[in-house]
Amino acid sequence: MEAPDEQLMLAYRDGNAAAFETLYARHRTRLYRFVLRSVKSRSIGEELFQEIWMRVIQARERYTPQARFTTWLYTIAHNHLVDHWRKRGLTLVSLEDDETPGASPDPADHAEARESLARFAAALEALPPLQREAFLLHEEGGLSIAEIAAATKTNEEAAKSRLRYAIAKLKAAMNDG
Amino acid sequence: MAEEHDPKLSEHYRSLEPLEPPPELDRTILAAARDASDKPHAPLVVPAGRHRWYYSLAAAAVLVFAVALTLHIERERPDPEGNVASTAPAPQLRLERELRGVIKRAPEPESQPAAKPEAFAPEPQPQAQEAKKPSEAPAAPPPAPRRAAADEVRARQDAALERAKVEAERARMQLERRTSNPDANSIQQRAAPAAAPTGGLAIAGAPENPERWLERIAELRSRGKHAEADKALAEFRRAYPDYRLSEVMRERVEGK
Numbered sequence: 001m002e003a004p005d006e007q008l009m010l011a012y013r014d015g016n017a018a019a020f021e022t023l024y025a026r027h028r029t030r031l032y033r034f035v036l037r038s039v040k041s042r043s044i045g046e047e048l049f050q051e052i053w054m055r056v057i058q059a060r061e062r063y064t065p066q067a068r069f070t071t072w073l074y075t076i077a078h079n080h081l082v083d084h085w086r087k088r089g090l091t092l093v094s095l096e097d098d099e100t101p102g103a104s105p106d107p108a109d110h111a112e113a114r115e116s117l118a119r120f121a122a123a124l125e126a127l128p129p130l131q132r133e134a135f136l137l138h139e140e141g142g143l144s145i146a147e148i149a150a151a152t153k154t155n156e157e158a159a160k161s162r163l164r165y166a167i168a169k170l171k172a173a174m175n176d177g
Numbered sequence: 178m179a180e181e182h183d184p185k186l187s188e189h190y191r192s193l194e195p196l197e198p199p200p201e202l203d204r205t206i207l208a209a210a211r212d213a214s215d216k217p218h219a220p221l222v223v224p225a226g227r228h229r230w231y232y233s234l235a236a237a238a239v240l241v242f243a244v245a246l247t248l249h250i251e252r253e254r255p256d257p258e259g260n261v262a263s264t265a266p267a268p269q270l271r272l273e274r275e276l277r278g279v280i281k282r283a284p285e286p287e288s289q290p291a292a293k294p295e296a297f298a299p300e301p302q303p304q305a306q307e308a309k310k311p312s313e314a315p316a317a318p319p320p321a322p323r324r325a326a327a328d329e330v331r332a333r334q335d336a337a338l339e340r341a342k343v344e345a346e347r348a349r350m351q352l353e354r355r356t357s358n359p360d361a362n363s364i365q366q367r368a369a370p371a372a373a374p375t376g377g378l379a380i381a382g383a384p385e386n387p388e389r390w391l392e393r394i395a396e397l398r399s400r401g402k403h404a405e406a407d408k409a410l411a412e413f414r415r416a417y418p419d420y421r422l423s424e425v426m427r428e429r430v431e432g433k
Contacts, residue, residue, distance in 0.1 A: 017214040021207060032198040046202055053206045057213045120189040138181070139190050145181060163181045170186050 005069030013060045034140040038081055052077045074141045075151040123173030127166050134162035254330045387417050395429035
């Protein structure tokens with residue numbers, strides 16, 4: 001039976017480097033995809049990915065399993081992404097302001113993207129950051145509504161709405177084709 | 178949750194370009210994790226092997242220190258029936274110490290006005306009660322056991338402290354009467370800043386509730402002692418920065 005994430009993190013906190021390797025192997029791909037699909041740039045995404053794990057390493061001594069490790073990890077990721085956007089003078093658009101100018105896919109590109117996957121990718125990219133984040137946390141992190149709310153420091157209603165909006169838009173994009 | 182999950186969308190999502198962190202990134206992160214875990218933690222674990230003797234040494238040092246301290250206290254203890262005044266500090270110093278001693282304690286919610294001498298004394302503390310017992314009963318138990326001797330010394334010191342407190346109170350009352358005396362003012366000034374954080378110690382040193390304090394300020398104002406009233410009001414403001422004065426009380430304490 002595999003050791004739970006929380007136990008591995010505690011073992012790492014107590015000096016067991018092998019525990020971290022197991023933990024990293026479990027979460028690296030999903031977190032990587034979450035970050036890269038949040039920032040849309042591979043180089044920036046990789047930089048952020050590394051920094052997020054560095055934060056995990058630095059925070060190990062303060063780690064106490066109050067929630068699932070995944071929630072804790074994606075909370076760190078969310079905070080780091082927010083810091084990144086703030087540094088670049090960007091802010092997360094609110095739920096009401098979800099039609100960000102320039103965020104919608106280029107109609108020409110859209111016309112070219114006949115294949116369903118390309119359309120889906122474009123729709124995902126076109127989502128407002130908060131909605132995309134909620135979707136990615138759900139898909140990649142496997143986070144529940146409550147966990148998404150905890151990770152993004154919002155209430156469950158808001159988290160639920162973001163996820164619903166994201167799904168509705170992605171569905172619409174797929175049906176349009 | 179059904180509305181928040183669409184298997185078809187999930188399937189599409191899983192079919193997107195598979196992204197994997199590059200191996201060099203993995204290596205960098207894992208190396209950083211190993212380095213961090215290799216760094217020594219604070220010594221929370223019991224040292225083994227040749228470091229075990231540290232504990233014996235520490236225990237011996239503590240023991241020696243405790244014995245030396247006990248002997249020192251025994252040597253320095255005052256004469257059982259002796260002159261307390263000779264070992265007690267000078268009146269002003271005693272007064273200051275006394276004021277500080279009161280400030281450290283929690284203010285009494287229903288303390289008596291400062292004019293009464295007994296009001297100055299803090300709420301009876303268990304230690305003080307213990308201290309009174311030996312002074313009231315001169316026939317102390319024989320100091321044969323070491324612990325009993327130490328208790329006796331402590332009781333005597335507490336009794337001496339109690340007597341010093343009474344003297345300090347007397348001195349304070351005298352100083353209060355002589356309001357024009359600059360020494361008295363300086364002592365009051367010294368006492369006041371320490372009083373502020375406790376949220377209820379008047380200039381005279383007695384813990385007051387805000388209403389009583391304001392009454393006293395209003396009384397000073399009505400007697401025409403405006404300088405004192407201003408000072409007391411400033412003290413009050415420091416102690417209760419968020420206290421809301423009623424219009425009536427504001428007029429009374431500000432004299433406007």
